[in-house]
Amino acid sequence: MQWIKAKVFHSLSIKATLAVLVSCLALGMVGGFLLSKDQNSYLSQSAHDEARQIALLQADMLNQHLAHLVSLGSYSHQQLSQLIADFYAQDISATEPASATGIHASIDSAIYYSDKSKLDAQLIALANFLNAHWPRLATPIAAQFSGYYFIGKQQFAVTYPAKLATDLPAKHSFDKDIFYKVGTPTYNPTRQPVWTPVYYDDIQNTWMTTLVIPVYLDGNFVGVAGADFVLDNVTQLVSQNVRGLVGQEVFIFDNKGNLIFHPKFNKVITSQHARLSTQLNNFQNAPDFSQKIIREALVNGRFRGEKVFMVDHQFPVAVGNIASLNWYIAVVDVSDSVNSYLASYNKKLYLGFAAAAFVFALLIYWLLNETILKRLKTVTQALSKHQQGQIDLGHLLEEKDEIGVVARSINALSGEVNSLIDGLNEKIKEKELAELAAVKLSNAVKHSETAIAITNDKFEIEFVNPKFVEMCGREEDELIGNHLKIVFDQHMAWMLDAAFEQLQLGHAWKGELLMVHSNGSEVWVAQTFSPMTEDVNGGKHFVSATQDISMMKDNQREMEKLAYHDPLTDLYNRTFFKAQLTKSLEMTKRGHFAFALFYFDLDQFKRVNDTLGHEAGDELLIEIARRLVRRLRAEDTIARLGGDEFAVILSGVATVERASAMATDIQNVIREPVQLSGAEVLVSASIGITMSPKDAMSIETLLRNADLAMYRAKAAGRSTHYFFTDDLDKAVQESLLIESELRVALREYQFQLFYQPQIDLKTGKLFGFEALIRWNHPERGMVSPAIFIPVAEQSGLIVELGEWVLAEASMFIARLNHRYNENYTVAVNLSARQFKDKSVAKVIKSSIINARIKPEWLDIEITESMLMGDINEALHQLDDIKALGVQMSIDDFGTGYSSLSYLKKFPVDTLKVDRAFIKDIPDDTDDMAISDAIIALAHKLNMKVIAEGVETAEHVEFLVQNHCQIGQGYLFSQPIDEESLYKFIDNSTKPYMHLFEKPTAIK
Known part of the structure; x- marks a missing residue:
């Protein structure tokens, strides 16, 4: 078994043979695939072309038939228009009209008067006149249409046959009937003949479409002429046209996806019953296969021109347009002849390519063995005898072809190995020097007055120097593995997020942060974050450098107090307030913060100034400021914006209930009596309140909202508070609209x-x-x-x-x-x-x-x-x-x-x-x-x-x-x-x- 493994899997000749065989087979399969694909494309196109020709032919035949029906209807419309004109041209003053209610039927025609008919003697006479001539008018088109009628705009009708009128209920109104509505000026301003969508006629008990032609006299709309064309006629016509087709299936649908004709489901279509004028709606009842075709043919209910496509990757479909009715005729090749032929073709093709590839692989192997493999074997045998020192390949070094090149390269390679060993020794020496430098750097970091920390790509601390431990007052073990945010004030979270985003982009970040000592004391620091070069494992690390700037911040606070404080009340001024509002909004955008904004002034301040003088007014403002500072929290921002206007940012107040309670407290504090110039003065405040992020996320919008709410509070009787609402904003927008329209009204004398x-x-x-x-x-x-x-x-x-x-x-x-x-x-x-x-x-x-x-x-x-x-x-x-x-x-x-x-x-x-x-x-x-x-x-x-x-x-x-x-x-x-x-x-x-x-x- 080991011998077989060594000979088969370790033999270059065997591997080369297998590689050639596999390559030839792969090339053969690719060639076979391309030929098969080309043949498939040709056969599919042929099937598509045949389906397209049939679809166009069937659509053309139906369009011609419909055009013939329209010409018949137009001829009768001309006769009808002439009859109406003749009627109005004669003297009818002496005519005694019949009753204008109920139904008046003759043998072949009838007049229908709705309870809602509003007819004078002349119109009743017109109805009788038309009824007398109606059989003559309807007979020429009776062979093609199941009914012909005229509906006047005054809710009366003349019909052929009479059943169309006699079976109508007495209280019927034509206004909503599709066979009347489509001919009215509103829906047919061009006055052209138009076909209705397919609808149900519960008098004739069948589905139909109606050719509707509006009737005008001297440019005035008088009614519509309608000719009913039942769906069974379409079925007969199409069935005759498609008789003899083999392997193709034909069906018709409208622009809403409803089946009009289907050879296998036509009884289902025509057997449905509904009320008069109910439009056909059977898409969901259509076969799944037909639904797929309809969805492919229609895009948002519209037909995008002539279409040819495949359904289920095997059935060619062509769709033609029956424009006058918004119908479409689909021809589906269900024979599957293309796939059957391709299956046989592919089997023969792939077998032939496989046999040819096998023969070709044997021929290539013989050539490779004779020209290359035998000589390579000689090289390997020579190498196996020279495992130490300079390799001597003898006569192989004199060969001029590729084998000689390989032999000479091996000989040179042995010399390069010695050079690499020398180079390796040099790098070891350089590494020792680098380690010495690293020790020096470590000592510098250890004794640095800058607090240094190194984090991973999740901001989790992996290293801190002694200065960092000293500055935050925590043990090293407590810091390692924790997120960097544990040493900073919680309100700095949004700034840490911003720094982290910059680091992820490969950029450094600098800023000022508030560090919290373990004993609770706070230290302002100048903070720098820098990305480090990725390590050998591809991991990211960040360096944190922190310096204590508390003394500088104290000096800065003194300067800011001069720049950002109101000199009278020692509250923040408008400049600082807007800056603080900007910071609050930034924190809110990052999802860490919510706040309420109060805006108010003193309701009786002008009276105090006018009666007691401006010095008393200043004393009042100072006292109100003291009370606000005592009542509100340290984290809240209180500002005097000017005059007697005050604003407050209530940090962390996210609910209306809490904001309302704090507003009530402020009002109670302000309402307490103040002793001014020997007199007891009572003032109050009207407070406007807006919430962020609920109400707005911009400074301008928040200030406007609070201002609007304050004025609504004043309008409500003063000494109260009012929350901004969308209705208040809408009222302001309406006021602005009225103001704009007032300017126009003054110009246009309205x-x-x-x-x-x-x-x-x-x-x-x-x-x-x-x-x-x-x-x-x-x-x-x-x-x-x-x-x-x-x-x-x-x-x-x-x-x-x-x-x-x-x-x-x-x-x-x-x-x-x-x-x-x-x-x-x-x-x-x-x-x-x-x-x-x-x-x-x-x-x-x-x-x-x-x-x-x-x-x-x-x-x-x-x-x-x-x-x-x-x-x-x-x-x-x-x-x-x-x-x-x-x-x-x-x-x-x-x-x-x-x-x-x-x-x-x-x-x-x-x-x-x-x-x-x-x-x-x-x-x-x-x-x-x-x-x-x-x-x-x-x-x-x-x-x-x-x-x-x-x-x-x-x-x-x-x-x-x-x-x-x-x-x-x-x-x-x-x-x-x-x-x-x-x-x-x-x-x-x-x-x-x-x-x-x-x-x-x-x-």
Whole structure:
């Protein structure tokens, strides 16, 4: 056995023979494979071409037949259109129409009227006229179609045969029927003949498609003509066409994958029953083999041109297009003749190649043995006799061919071996020198003042020098094998992650980290990480170099305090706050951190400044800062952003509940009384809160969210806190959209003034009007002033809008008084921002001059809240406006900050009683008392009184009894446009006098 192994497996001649044999066999197999593949490609292409020709032929035959059907339908459509035209050309006025309900049947045709039909006498006459001619019209196409009918857009139908109408239910509507809908202008704007998808007709109890042709008269849609083509006709037609095909299977499907015709499953297709107009849906019921073909032919429900492909790698398939019906005809070669032929062909081919390879291998072996192998054997025998010293190969060294070259190379190689030994000795010496250098380096690292550590590619410590052990206060055994992060503050984890990412890319990393000593003390260090050259095993290692920079950081903190602290409160300033917010967001992005951001100011701070002075205001800010520092944690960041604005970053606060509790604590602390200049002052805070990462991951978005939430807290009544929500963001976006659209509206004059009449309650005569702005938006329609006026105020557009209202109202009162030769007044509301504008008097004067009106025709309305800031400034503004000669009114009196001591100083002509005090009279005695008091006050100050919200006769009775001069409200008129106002004046001289007669006492 050993002898056989030595001779067979250790013999070069045997190995060469086997190698040649295997190579020849492999080449033979490759050649056979390529020939087989070429033959397979040729036969498959032939099968594909045959299937393609059959598919195209069958599709062409069906398309020709369908074109013939369309021509028949078009001919009948022409006759129908002519009939309808002839009908309308004759005189039918004397025709007595039949009933327009139910069904009217003759022998061959019938009229169907739905319960929903809306027919006049003319249309009923048209239906009878068509019914009389319908058999003649339908007979030419009856041989090809199972039914022919006309459906009018008024829900009546004329059918052939009559059964199509007589079997319909009385309440049937054609609007949703596929054989009507596809012909309507909405679905067929081109007015071309169109085939419906396959649907079920429960009257004829069969599946069908309908040729639908829209009918128009003088360009107007009047209905559709439909010709039913049942699916059985398709089956008969295709069956006749494919008769005689051997080995091919033909079936038809539509663009939704439903089987229309299949020779083996056609009874399954046509035996299904459904309701009228139900579309065919049988893809899931089709054979799996057919489903594969349909999926391959259709891409997203669309046929991408003529297709030829293989199914299951053995059945050629060709698909043709029946375009008019969105149908496709598939031809499948199921004979498997290609694979049968190839199996026999391949067997003969591979056997022939194997025999040829064996003979060729024997011939190559003989040549190799005679020319090479015998001589190589001689070389090996010579080598086996010279195992030591210089090899002497004798005469072989004189050979000129390759064997001689090998002999000479072996002889030279023995000399090179000696040289290699000498070189090896030299390298051993170099290694000893390197080991000595390594010892020196180790001593340098051991005594270095820099803390050195070496980690593996997972940041696990493998070596530390004594300085590293000293700096972190841990034993070497405790450090080895642990992750490097154990010696750093947990908040440094994100920076370690960043360093690790750089090292993985082969880059060094430098930065400052906070190291934690085992006794809990913290040390700031300058940290460097560097990648080491990979070791012989391919492993990565990293070097950590750490230096103590605590003293430098102390100096830096002193400098940062000057740069980053608010000098008044010693809190952080805006610059430091934004930097800290950036760090918090970076930590959040790395998944190690969450925080809450508070943004707030002091609700009553301006009042303190105005009343007690700025020094008291500064003392208040300092006290609030002290309280915040005492209440919040060391890890939280507290900053004064400017003025009385504060912001807080609450580290690690991830839940709304915890943030809300801390906000409540802050509010309670701020609400505690403060002693300032001998006075006890109470202030509060409105806090806006946003959470990260839940709400946002950018500085700008977080600050905006917190600011929005703070203003919502102020709007909710102050001294509260509010969390940012998506709805709040949507409200802001909607406000921004309205602001943008307001700018467009001002440019495109989308605004319009409406006017509400004011009636003299003594005489019933018209006194004047209040101008009310309306926005007629091109898409939103009429937009409520309650929506756009606040946005206009906030954005400043209210000034431009107010100028337009003043100009437009002035031109209106000029036109009105000129037309009626009267002295009516028009009241215009000033906004708070307009009133504060120092140029408002000039704007009013310009409107008066441009409209050429008397100043007293213009009544300027302001609210109490506008006057309650700087009283002296408000008085100066009122005097400037009053000097123009206009009327002045205080609107909504009693609902704001009423001050009787100031009221007598204001140059006001009229007080307006707000609707809130009028609407519940006489049921609410408190409202009656307040209204009576306002009216009496106005009379004492020689002012007129206008009551708003007058809606009932009881309101008028109360106001007249209490000597209120003027009323305004829906009882007299709602706000109306200028054209309607003229009609109002023309049609009513004293329309309300009956309301003022015989008043009864209201108590």
